[in-house]
Amino acid sequence: MSLKVLNNRCKGCGICVEFCPKKVLIVNQFEKVEVVIEEECILCRQCEMRCPDFAIFVQK
Numbered sequence: 439m440s441l442k443v444l445n446n447r448c449k450g451c452g453i454c455v456e457f458c459p460k461k462v463l464i465v466n467q468f469e470k471v472e473v474v475i476e477e478e479c480i481l482c483r484q485c486e487m488r489c490p491d492f493a494i495f496v497q498k
């Protein structure tokens with residue numbers, strides 16, 4: 439399993455960052471979400487479920 443971000447869909451709103459319980463994600467200087475500590479990810483899918491633009495996925 440891994441995290442996949444679709445940069446062309448991400449608008450940098452930060453909703454996924456707020457809902458991630460493990461602080462795995464940040465919004466970078468280009469206003470795109472970035473995975474910073476993937477090893478902390480517990481695969482809860484909050485980011486995937488909360489993103490209004492379907493820009494982040496937990497991949498099997």
Ligand code: SF4
Nearest residue numbers: 458479480482483485
């Ligand atoms: S799956 Fe859960 S822990 Fe992993 S990045 Fe998304 S919100 Fe954070």
Ligand code: SF4
Nearest residue numbers: 448449451452454489
């Ligand atoms: S919720 Fe979606 S659009 Fe907003 S920063 Fe996260 S991945 Fe990007």
